[in-house]
Amino acid sequence: MPTVQREIAFMIMEVARLLKTYADQRARQYGMTRAQWAVLFRLDRSEGLKQSELAELLDLQPITLTRLLDRLSDNGLIERRADPNDRRANRLFLTPAARPLLERLTVLGEDMMGTVLAGLDAKTSERMLRDLGLVKENLRAAINRSPTQQEAAAG
Secondary structure (H helix, E strand, C coil): CCCHHHHHHHHHHHHHHHHHHHHHHHHHHHCCCHHHHHHHHHHHHCCCEEHHHHHHHHCCCHHHHHHHHHHHHHCCCEEEEEECCEEEEEEEEECCCHHHHHHHHHHHHHHHHHHHCCCCCHHHHHHHHHHHHHHHHHHHHHHHCCHHHHHHHHC
C-alpha cells in the first residue's frame, strides 16, 4: 500500500515533468525552449555570472549550457564579456534586445501559472509556496549533510 509520503514524491516529480513540458510548448511561440527561457530569466536576476556559475545554478552540464548560450548569442539576446579578473572566463550579460522578449515571457509565465493553479485560491497558493519552500530547504540540508550524518538522521 503506497504511503502518503511516497505519493507526494511521485506527485512532485510528475508535476515538475508536466510543467516542463507545458513551458516548452508555450515557449515555442517565441522561438524558444524552456531551457533558453530559464537561462534568460536567471541572467535577468544575476547578470554577470560566469558560465560555470550559471551551469551550477541551472543544474546543467557545461557543454549543454554552452550550446544554449551559443544559440542565445547568435540570436542577439546575450553577450559574453571577458572577466577582468580571470582571462580564462567570460561573464554573461543580457543585450538590450532581450528586454522586450523577457517582458513577453514574464506575461506568458503568469498566464501559464494562472492555468496551472486554476481552482486554487490565493491563500492556498501562498501556503503551497511556503510548504514547497520548506521541502526545498529540507532537501538542501539533506544533500549538504555528510554521508555519516545522513545515516544517523535515517536512524
